[in-house]
Amino acid sequence: MVVAAVVVLGALSWFVVVLLPGWTAGGDVARLPPAERLTAVGAVRTQWITWTSVITGLGVGAYGVYRFYLDKDKQRLDQDKHLTGLFDSATGRLESDDPTVRAGGLRTLFRLMTDSPRDHQPVVDTLCDVLRQRAADSAAGRLPRDVVAAADALRDRPDRPEIRPVDLAGVRLPGVRWPGIRLPHADLGSVCLDGADLTGAVLTGADLADADLGKAKLAGVTAAGATLKNAVLTGADLSSANLRDADLTRARLQGATVPGADFTGADLTDADLRGVDLRTTTGLTGASLERAVVDGDTVLPVAAR
Missing domain, CATH: 2.160.20.80 (E3 ubiquitin-protein ligase SopA)
Known part of the structure; x- marks a missing residue:
């Protein structure tokens, strides 16, 4: 692909520098003295080179913008995939029989909520679900680790608008x-x-x-x-x-x-x-x-x- 691009660019340059100026200058140039003819062709050649450079620059810039947004979309998709995996992994740990493992999952959800405003409400809902399920029968005294982790995450959640x-x-x-x-x-x-x-x-x-x-x-x-x-x-x-x-x-x-x-x-x-x-x-x-x-x-x- 690189060799093809070099060949195309070389052919285009030869066309613009050698052939096109003569064609553009017209038949009257042939009747001019050699020095004036050279000057006229040179002037046309300079104009075409300038315009070609501008058009090429615009094309390169447009391609750069296209690549920027393409890469940005890819990064967004990769980030969405990462956050979805993080959410699934964290909620999966909430099914563990070990309260320490569940607490780790809840702390991961808190980090996700902090970093991703779009995931704020789902995480808040999950925290409330955990507290209703796990803390409904909590007796007086020391609360389980996962209940404490959920309560702390709810207390320290970012101050954002919540839909419910x-x-x-x-x-x-x-x-x-x-x-x-x-x-x-x-x-x-x-x-x-x-x-x-x-x-x-x-x-x-x-x-x-x-x-x-x-x-x-x-x-x-x-x-x-x-x-x-x-x-x-x-x-x-x-x-x-x-x-x-x-x-x-x-x-x-x-x-x-x-x-x-x-x-x-x-x-x-x-x-x-x-x-x-x-x-x-x-x-x-x-x-x-x-x-x-x-x-x-x-x-x-x-x-x-």
């Missing part, structure tokens, strides 16, 4: 460390997160009905508009929590610490606030507290007395 809320209904993750986790509008109904660390978590609009959050660290949590019906919050730390417009119907908050918590617009119907110090909270009114359950040990804010 996280679904962890009924999951048991006592003592899980989830500071700063983002679970807006998540389905967390009947979860067990007693003793968990959710400091600074984003739970805006989340469904936490019947959730067990006893003794959980919820300082600085954003739970505006969240549903906390029948939630167990006994002994929980809700310092500076944003509970605006939250539904706390029949929630149990005995022994909870709530300094700086914002209850503006929250529904406290039958919420158990016995013994809770509410002095530094905001948003509580006499009307909202009339629907709550209080006792002589409940310390009311001045504005609501």
Whole structure:
């Protein structure tokens, strides 16, 4: 192929340099004196060489662009093949009987999610599937390695738009460390997160009905508009929590610490606030507290007395 290209290029050069200038210059050139004839043919030859160089350059450039996109497509296909293989290999390890092997697969999925935005949602869904399957019956104490790996990956996932809320209904993750986790509008109904660390978590609009959050660290949590019906919050730390417009119907908050918590617009119907110090909270009114359950040990804010 190289020899053929050299032959074609040589023939084209001979045609442009030797034959074409004479033809283009026309028959009148033959009647010119030798010096002028040589000058005229040379001028035409120069023009043709220039145009040929331009056209050749454009052709080479176009071919280069074509090769660039061709190579780019090949690289993309190779990368897709690699990522698909990585996903299949990682999910395959989730079927192992060894929790350490499963944890390794989950950490591989986390790396895949971090490197590939397109695979973000499938990996999040897989993490939720694992937590629903493996953590539903987790007893209090040390969580299995694969459950910890899935929980850590969900907590540390990249902050990207997600097409559906996280679904962890009924999951048991006592003592899980989830500071700063983002679970807006998540389905967390009947979860067990007693003793968990959710400091600074984003739970805006989340469904936490019947959730067990006893003794959980919820300082600085954003739970505006969240549903906390029948939630167990006994002994929980809700310092500076944003509970605006939250539904706390029949929630149990005995022994909870709530300094700086914002209850503006929250529904406290039958919420158990016995013994809770509410002095530094905001948003509580006499009307909202009339629907709550209080006792002589409940310390009311001045504005609501």
